[in-house]
Amino acid sequence: MPDKMFEVGTIFLMVFLIANTIVTLFKVYTERRLKEKAMDKGISEGTMRELFRQDKNMTKNNSLKWFLILASLGMSFIYIHMLDQYIKMSSGFLALGITSLLVSIAFFIYYRVIRKQE
Numbered sequence: 001m002p003d004k005m006f007e008v009g010t011i012f013l014m015v016f017l018i019a020n021t022i023v024t025l026f027k028v029y030t031e032r033r034l035k036e037k038a039m040d041k042g043i044s045e046g047t048m049r050e051l052f053r054q055d056k057n058m059t060k061n062n063s064l065k066w067f068l069i070l071a072s073l074g075m076s077f078i079y080i081h082m083l084d085q086y087i088k089m090s091s092g093f094l095a096l097g098i099t100s101l102l103v104s105i106a107f108f109i110y111y112r113v114i115r116k117q118e
Contacts, residue, residue, distance in 0.1 A: 061117075065110045072106035073099065 031052075038048060076099040083094070 061110075061114060064113065065107075068106035068110050069103060072102040076102040 035048075035052065038051070043051075076095075079102075080095045080098055083098075
């Protein structure tokens with residue numbers, strides 16, 4: 001049962017990552033088109049800076065978020081591998097719990113960093 005749960009979870013993760021990639025690419029493309037149209041309309045440079053100022057900050061924070069998530073996933077996989085060698089885990093639920101715990105800690109760290117920036 002737990003192995004099937006892990007396989008289904010992996011499929012959902014892949015679907016999520018592919019959908020997230022498509023949405024991100026679409027967002028980048030539409031923002032670039034919006035900037036080009038704003039330049040063509042002759043919007044002042046100060047207005048353009050004010051309009052697109054938030055993008056740089058969001059990109060920096062987005063990179064931090066994904067770094068924390070991927071680092072926590074990597075640490076959870078290493079920890080699960082170490083536990084598997086020494087304890088001989090038979091349940092996939094423990095692996096899922098460890099992964100969920102470390103990812104939630106990563107989100108909490110991200111939340112605290114964002115709160116400090118505000």
